[in-house]
Every structure is written in structure tokens, then in C-alpha cells.
Amino acid sequence: MANELTRDSFNPTREDFAALLDQSFSENEMHEGSVIKGTIVAIENDLAIIDVGLKTEGRVPLKEFATAGKPANFKVGDTVEVFLERIENSAGEAVLSREKAKREESWIRLEVAFEKQERVEGQIFGRVKGGFTVDLDGAVAFLPGSQVDIRPVRDVTPLMNMPQPFQILKMDKRRGNIVVSRRAVLEETRAEQRQELVENLREGQVLEGIVKNITDYGAFVDLGGVDGLLHVTDIAWRRVNHPSEVLSIGQAVKVIVIKVNQDTQRISLGMKQLEADPWEGVEAKYPVTAKYKGRVTNITDYGAFVELEPGVEGLVHVSEMSWTKKNVHPGKIVSTSQEVEVMVLEVDPVKRRISLGLKQCLDNPWTTFAERFPSGTIVEGEIKNITEFGLFIGLEPDVDGMVHLSDLDWNRPGEEAIADYTKGDVVKAIVLDVDTEKERISLGIKQLGTDPMDNVGDLRKGSVVTCTITAIQETGLEVSVGEEGISAFIRRAELSRERSEQRPERFAVGDKIDARVTQFDRASRKIQLSVKALEIAEEKEAVAQYGSSDSGASLGDILGAALRDAEKNKK
Numbered sequence: 001m002a003n004e005l006t007r008d009s010f011n012p013t014r015e016d017f018a019a020l021l022d023q024s025f026s027e028n029e030m031h032e033g034s035v036i037k038g039t040i041v042a043i044e045n046d047l048a049i050i051d052v053g054l055k056t057e058g059r060v061p062l063k064e065f066a067t068a069g070k071p072a073n074f075k076v077g078d079t080v081e082v083f084l085e086r087i088e089n090s091a092g093e094a095v096l097s098r099e100k101a102k103r104e105e106s107w108i109r110l111e112v113a114f115e116k117q118e119r120v121e122g123q124i125f126g127r128v129k130g131g132f133t134v135d136l137d138g139a140v141a142f143l144p145g146s147q148v149d150i151r152p153v154r155d156v157t158p159l160m161n162m163p164q165p166f167q168i169l170k171m172d173k174r175r176g177n178i179v180v181s182r183r184a185v186l187e188e189t190r191a192e193q194r195q196e197l198v199e200n201l202r203e204g205q206v207l208e209g210i211v212k213n214i215t216d217y218g219a220f221v222d223l224g225g226v227d228g229l230l231h232v233t234d235i236a237w238r239r240v241n242h243p244s245e246v247l248s249i250g251q252a253v254k255v256i257v258i259k260v261n262q263d264t265q266r267i268s269l270g271m272k273q274l275e276a277d278p279w280e281g282v283e284a285k286y287p288v289t290a291k292y293k294g295r296v297t298n299i300t301d302y303g304a305f306v307e308l309e310p311g312v313e314g315l316v317h318v319s320e321m322s323w324t325k326k327n328v329h330p331g332k333i334v335s336t337s338q339e340v341e342v343m344v345l346e347v348d349p350v351k352r353r354i355s356l357g358l359k360q361c362l363d364n365p366w367t368t369f370a371e372r373f374p375s376g377t378i379v380e381g382e383i384k385n386i387t388e389f390g391l392f393i394g395l396e397p398d399v400d401g402m403v404h405l406s407d408l409d410w411n412r413p414g415e416e417a418i419a420d421y422t423k424g425d426v427v428k429a430i431v432l433d434v435d436t437e438k439e440r441i442s443l444g445i446k447q448l449g450t451d452p453m454d455n456v457g458d459l460r461k462g463s464v465v466t467c468t469i470t471a472i473q474e475t476g477l478e479v480s481v482g483e484e485g486i487s488a489f490i491r492r493a494e495l496s497r498e499r500s501e502q503r504p505e506r507f508a509v510g511d512k513i514d515a516r517v518t519q520f521d522r523a524s525r526k527i528q529l530s531v532k533a534l535e536i537a538e539e540k541e542a543v544a545q546y547g548s549s550d551s552g553a554s555l556g557d558i559l560g561a562a563l564r565d566a567e568k569n570k571k
Contacts, residue, residue: 237311314354
């Protein structure tokens with residue numbers, strides 16, 4: 001055949017050999033593992049036929065030309081870059097990859113951005129365990145769930161397939177791993193916005209915001225890129241135990257800027273400051289001794305707080321809660337949310353304090369008792385308690401009276417007389433005094449009988465009385481005086497003018513002796529007696545009666561006559 005090339009007919013020229021050599025060198029430059037340019041020469045089904053200047057074309061799946069969320073956009077004749085995996089496979093075709101080419105290009109750009117800590121643009125296109133996949137213009141990165149937003153995001157659908165900036169946190173080309181963060185970008189942007197917003201805020205400025213978070217001590221309000229703290233005490237003038245009682249997350253609120261700290265960028269907000277202060281003119285609204293109804297808002301160990309109106313509370317101290325219940329926890333007298341009637345005791349508008357009384361709105365049992373049982377009235381009750389200073393007797397519900405030791409018996413010491421009583425005994429007593437201010441009722445038991453002092457007659461200092469010995473002690477004699485048996489004591493030194501006769505043991509219980517009253521105090525019920533004083537007085541009287549300078553009688557005769565007269569008078 002004329003057109004058939006044979007070995008003999010092929011005789012290349014010097015120029016032809018040079019061209020073939022250049023072509024061979026050009027083919028050798030297309031080494032495997034490099035990115036090369038090619039031309040799309042045809043599209044067959046889901047494959048693109050690309051000529052890269054080799055012996056045969058390569059085939060690349062159309063999906064490798066698509067970007068995240070977008071279909072492939074190319075046509076025959078377009079020049080594209082592809083990754084040369086193999087120059088020729090078993091089928092004699094070049095093995096090409098558009099996806100790997102894009103990845104190589106992207107890695108170069110991403111490494112530069114990572115070194116400069118610059119943001120990169122990408123699109124979230126898939127969900128994987130623990131996070132999401134992001135297309136960084138060909139390179140696939142991992143976005144951890146915690147790095148999606150500043151706050152946890154329940155639904156990321158609105159963020160999918162949307163170009164947005166990311167910050168590269170970590171890169172490992174050998175393993176092909178890239179970790180990015182959207183949150184870091186948002187925080188940086190937010191910090192810039194926050195700085196600008198804080199600089200423009202002024203105290204007293206009124207703003208609208210959205211409640212972002214609620215805690216025990218207050219609520220955080222988003223003012224449009226910057227958060228301010230609305231403390232629980234600044235939510236309302238009235239008591240707010242927890243912010244959730246008034247606010248909810250997502251609620252739109254109007255607030256006033258109370259304080260701005262430019263250094264720490266902390267913003268303090270208030271809501272109650274936008275309303276009139278209910279404490280203005282509080283003295284005129286709540287005069288002392290006036291009574292009002294209120295609601296118990298809080299109970300403490302020292303009392304209960306009662307709300308008179310929203311924002312105005314007063315304290316009922318535990319001492320002002322009950323007339324009779326002392327040392328009782330306020331929670332046993334009132335309960336939270338209970339409506340009670342109280343009396344205004346004191347108002348301090350400067351300290352924003354109102355002292356209230358609960359018991360003042362109830363009958364004072366001490367006053368009622370005094371009206372029903374005036375002094376001198378005989379009452380009856382059960383012994384509730386016995387103490388070292390007397391008896392406590394129950395009279396009215398929660399009202400006790402006290403019988404002091406000194407009011408138990410006319411003749412015996414209280415310490416001795418109290419032994420006759422037992423807790424639970426029902427006894428009678430007489431009302432001695434009612435002190436409504438000190439809330440005390442004084443009772444007496446001995447006053448139910450006659451005071452022996454009333455029957456001693458004309459007993460005074462110098463009187464001579466006949467005593468009955470009731471007890472003998474080393475220091476003297478205990479005696480009873482008169483029919484009522486008033487107790488008295490004769491000291492040892494007063495038993496006789498003769499020292500040898502000053503011996504208590506020479507007397508016996510039941511003996512009757514005469515003595516002279518040396519001291520008598522009816523109020524203190526003290527009687528002091530002396531045999532010695534009586535003997536001296538009788539001697540003086542005898543001398544005065546029988547003794548004279550011309551009678552010739554001796555002192556012995558005078559005393560003998562006086563004694564005989566004394567004996568006759570006794571008979």
C-alpha cells in the first residue's frame with residue numbers, strides 16, 4: 001500500500017528526531033503524583049473524558065467536579081486541573097482525579113492560612129460522629145460539635161451548605177486531617193462587637209434586650225452582642241426569691257444601664273429602676289400604730305417579712321409575733337404566703353426598713369387577765385414548773401403566774417416551804433400584782449391566810465414576851481413568840497448576863513422563858529430577843545424601886561425583894 005508506513009520507508013529527518021525527543025521529555029515531566037492541566041474533550045454518561053497530552057485520555061467521574069451543595073458546572077473544551085495518579089493503567093488509560101487535584105491546591109492555601117492564623121471560607125455539608133464535615137474548597141475538614149457555635153446548637157440545618165468563615169485549629173497533611181472551628185470566629189467577632197458596644201454604653205441608658213440565661217443570683221440579658229447582668233435585687237422593687245419567678249429565657253425586656261466597667265466589660269442592668277420607687281413618702285403612707293394587712297413573703301430565724309405593697313416589706317421580729325409564745329421559731333406561728341394583720345411600729349425611710357408587730361393586733365392576755373383578775377382575786381391553777389426562786393402556776397392558756405419563795409409561808413423560809421409542792425399540783429393563790437409591760441403576774445399563797453404579825457398585839461422594842469423553845473443550837477435557841485408562833489432566835493450571848501449561864505444545853509425543847517425584845521421590824525419580820533437584856537432591865541428597876549441612901553438595905557436585900565415581887569406577879 002502506498003500510504004502504509006514501513007520500516008524501510010520511515011526515514012526521519014534530523015528535525016523529526018528532535019521533535020520526538022522533545023515530546024518524550026515533555027511526557028516524562030508528567031510524573032505520577034503531580035497536578036497537571038487537561039482539556040475536557042467529551043462527556044459520556046457520568047464521566048468526563050480529559051486529554052492531558054498523554055497517549056490516551058483519562059476518565060474522571062462528574063461528581064468530582066461538583067462542589068459542596070452544588071452540581072458540577074463545566075463544558076466540553078474547558079481546561080481543568082487534575083491529579084495524575086497513573087500515566088497508564090491496565091486498560092491503557094491515564095488515571096486522573098479532579099478531587100485530589102482540588103485537595104492539593106487547597107492544602108497549599110490552607111497551610112499558608114494556618115501559619116498566618118487567618119480565617120478560611122468553607123461550607124458545612126455533612127454530619128459525622130461527634131461533629132460535621134466542612135468543604136474548604138476541595139479539602140474536607142472536621143468541625144467538632146462543640147465548635148459550631150458559642151452556645152449549643154440544636155439544629156444546624158440553617159448553617160448547612162452556606163459559605164461562612166472558619167478558623168483552622170489543627171492540620172496534619174500526612175494523615176489528611178484538618179480540624180476547624182466556627183465558634184472561634186464568632187467569639188473573635190463577638191469580642192470586637194462587644195468592645196464597640198461597651199464603649200458606646202452610658203449609665204442611665206435605657207435599652208431593650210433578650211433574656212439569655214437565668215441563674216440563682218440574676219439573669220443575663222443580651223443587648224445585641226454584649227451581655228449584661230440583671231441582678232435578682234434589681235428585677236423588681238418587691239422581693240424576688242428567684243429570677244425565674246419573673247423572667248424566662250427568650251423574653252424581651254426593657255432595662256436601664258446601672259453601671260459599666262470598661263476594663264472588665266461588665267455591665268450591670270436594672271428593671272425596677274424604670275418604675276417609681278414605692279419607698280418614696282413611705283412615712284406618710286404607713287404611719288406608726290396604723291394597722292394593715294400584708295402577705296408573709298419570707299421566714300427567718302429572727303422573724304418574718306411581710307409585704308405591705310409590691311416593693312415595700314416590713315419585718316416582724318420574733319419578739320413581736322406572740323404575746324405568750326417565747327423562744328419559738330417564727331415558722332411555727334406564721335407560714336409563707338399567709339395573709340396577716342400587722343401594726344406599724346417604726347419606719348426608717350433612709351435604711352428602707354419598717355418594723356411591724358403581729359401581736360399588737362391581738363388581745364394582750366396580760367391586760368385581759370388584769371381586767372378579769374385584779375389584785376386580791378383568788379385564782380387556781382396547776383404548778384407548771386418549780387425553780388430555785390419560786391413556783392410557776394398556769395392560769396390562762398399560755399399565761400403563767402409566779403409565787404416567789406418569800407410568798408409561800410409566813411413562818412418558814414421559802415427554801416423550806418417549797419418542798420411541800422410538786423409539779424402538777426393544783427393550788428390556790430391570790431393575785432398580788434399584774435405588770436402588763438413586763439408581762440408578769442405575781443401571786444401569793446401565804447396571803448391566803450392571816451399574817452401572824454397581825455396578832456402579836458402591841459409588840460415593840462423593850463416589850464417582855466414569853467417564848468417557847470422550839471430548837472436548841474450551839475449558837476443559841478430557836479423560839480416561837482405568842483399564840484401564832486412567830487419564829488425568833490436568841491443568840492448564845494443573850495441567854496444570861498452571867499457567862500457561866502450562857503449555855504444552850506441547859507434548856508430543853510418546850511421550855512418557856514421570858515425575854516426582852518431588843519429589835520422588832522414588822523416590815524422585814526425580824527424579832528431579836530435577849531434574856532440578858534431582861535435581867536439587866538429588872539435589876540435596874542429593882543434598884544430604882546427599893547434602893548435609897550437612908551434605907552440601910554443592901555444590894556442583896558433589894559434584889560431579893562425584887563425577885564420575890566416578880567414571882568408573885570407570875571403567880
